[in-house]
Amino acid sequence: MNILIVDDSKLNLQMAKNIIEENKLDCEIALCNSGNEALEYLNGNKVDIILLDIVMPGLSGIDVLKKIKSNDEFKDIQIIMFTSITRKEALKESFENGAVDFVNKPIEPTEFIARIKSAMRERKYKLSLKENLDVIANQNEELVKLNKELKETQYYLVQKEKLIAIGQLAAGVAHEINNPLGFVSSNTETLSKYIEKFKRVMKEYNELVDTIDDKGISNGEITSKIEEIKNNQKKLHIDFIIEDLDILLSDTFKGIDRVKKIVESLRNFARQDDQKESSYHSINDIIEETLLLTKNESKYTIDIRKHLEEIPNILCNKTQIGQVLLNVIMNAVQAINGENREERGQINIYTSKDQDYITCKIIDNGPGIEKEVLDKIFNPFFTTKEIGKGTGLGLSISYDIIVNKHKGDITVDSEVGKGTMFKIKLPINRNSEDS
Numbered sequence: 001m002n003i004l005i006v007d008d009s010k011l012n013l014q015m016a017k018n019i020i021e022e023n024k025l026d027c028e029i030a031l032c033n034s035g036n037e038a039l040e041y042l043n044g045n046k047v048d049i050i051l052l053d054i055v056m057p058g059l060s061g062i063d064v065l066k067k068i069k070s071n072d073e074f075k076d077i078q079i080i081m082f083t084s085i086t087r088k089e090a091l092k093e094s095f096e097n098g099a100v101d102f103v104n105k106p107i108e109p110t111e112f113i114a115r116i117k118s119a120m121r122e123r124k125y126k127l128s129l130k131e132n133l134d135v136i137a138n139q140n141e142e143l144v145k146l147n148k149e150l151k152e153t154q155y156y157l158v159q160k161e162k163l164i165a166i167g168q169l170a171a172g173v174a175h176e177i178n179n180p181l182g183f184v185s186s187n188t189e190t191l192s193k194y195i196e197k198f199k200r201v202m203k204e205y206n207e208l209v210d211t212i213d214d215k216g217i218s219n220g221e222i223t224s225k226i227e228e229i230k231n232n233q234k235k236l237h238i239d240f241i242i243e244d245l246d247i248l249l250s251d252t253f254k255g256i257d258r259v260k261k262i263v264e265s266l267r268n269f270a271r272q273d274d275q276k277e278s279s280y281h282s283i284n285d286i287i288e289e290t291l292l293l294t295k296n297e298s299k300y301t302i303d304i305r306k307h308l309e310e311i312p313n314i315l316c317n318k319t320q321i322g323q324v325l326l327n328v329i330m331n332a333v334q335a336i337n338g339e340n341r342e343e344r345g346q347i348n349i350y351t352s353k354d355q356d357y358i359t360c361k362i363i364d365n366g367p368g369i370e371k372e373v374l375d376k377i378f379n380p381f382f383t384t385k386e387i388g389k390g391t392g393l394g395l396s397i398s399y400d401i402i403v404n405k406h407k408g409d410i411t412v413d414s415e416v417g418k419g420t421m422f423k424i425k426l427p428i429n430r431n432s433e434d435s
């Protein structure tokens with residue numbers, strides 16, 4: 001510990017130094033003759049405690065004290081006023097400006113040493129406190145950094161889980177798109193044949209008009225030309241084509257619409273969503289979109305029935321809710337398909353509302369979940385599926401989305417051999433600042 005003694009009297013300086021040395025205090029001592037000298041000394045030397053005379057020529061002890069305390073670099077130094085005056089005013093001012101103690105002159109050794117020791121103790125505590133605070137601040141910084149990393153990892157995992165889900169669905173979705181695309185393409189082919197026939201008939205009509213314009217033609221010739229055209233129309237089945245055209249176009253538009261919807265659902269689902277992006281959506285619509293994506297996985301083995309009540313749109317992040325529904329529905333589909341049973345499975349999807357919540361129930365008659373497994377299904381990375389089939393993140397992400405991000409609830413009820421019900425509750429009137 002470094003102690004600086006500042007006094008204009010050399011005698012006082014020497015006495016103070018001697019007493020400290022005699023008492024073998026664990027410290028280095030430096031001496032300064034004036035306020036200015038002391039301030040200069042501080043620049044470049046480490047000082048823990050200053051013993052500061054109040055009355056000095058030039059800068060007074062209180063002036064020096066003020067300068068030290070107003071300097072960020074030195075303001076933690078412990079300052080003890082060193083004074084022969086008993087004027088309370090000067091002491092009061094010293095304490096107001098940050099002095100911690102005072103000692104009287106002439107020095108009374110016992111008291112003097114006791115004060116110095118106490119100042120040294122205090123300084124030691126303060127230093128160790130500061131050290132601890134620094135450690136805590138560092139740890140805190142580290143925690144903030146870790147937390148940020150964790151959030152990024154979690155975001156990455158959510159995106160990864162989505163990509164895996166898309167991967168699992170890709171073949172099915174491609175198939176779902178391929179079907180309408182198939183009949184759109186064959187309809188277009190038929191349409192182009194029809195158009196060819198129309199062109200032929202149009203050509204004949206145009207020729208007729210040209211001949212009529214050509215004044216030399218007789219009525220008899222015109223009638224036979226018209227007859228010829230009518231016969232041709234019959235041969236080309238133009239009446240049937242006109243009827244078929246409407247059906248063909250309407251089917252084609254329906255097909256294009258389906259492809260559009262599937263692509264839209266996929267896009268909604270795959271989007272790298274902005275975590276904060278919430279707007280009003282119909283849960284029923286999100287269910288419909290999700291079913292478009294899962295259709296191919298279920299259509300040969302499962303009947304999916306919807307019982308969707310009229311429910312209000314709610315403030316939610318559509319991509320996230322879509323992700324939850326897709327996972328819960330796919331879990332049910334995979335559970336049923338995993339049984340390889342003879343008869344078709346069933347999934348019933350219900351929506352309903354009460355005063356505060358919208359409830360969506362997804363009930364399957366699959367194998368059910370055993371008690372020991374049931375406790376773990378919301379844990380990250382818990383999966384009973386074979387390697388490469390499931391990451392085990394689906395339900396933990398779903399839980400986070402429903403409970404933390406949307407202030408709702410997701411629960412499960414299951415009986416082995418009978419089936420499983422997932423119940424998702426979402427608040428109708430959620431404050432947009434909740435998530």
Ligand SMILES: Nc1ncnc2c1ncn2[C@@H]1O[C@H](COP(=O)(O)OP(=O)(O)OP(=O)(O)O)[C@@H](O)[C@H]1O
Pocket residue numbers: 161327331332335364366367368369373377378382383384385389390391392393394395396420
């Ligand atoms: N409807 C269900 N019927 C039977 N078991 C289910 C059902 N839903 C979930 N589970 C069980 O819960 C586990 C965890 O589901 P979760 O969705 O979290 O992960 P996963 O489906 O295995 O993998 P991922 O969703 O990442 O592809 C599943 O592996 C399965 O054992």
Ligand SMILES: [Mg+2]
Pocket residue numbers: 327328330331390394395
């Ligand atoms: Mg899953």
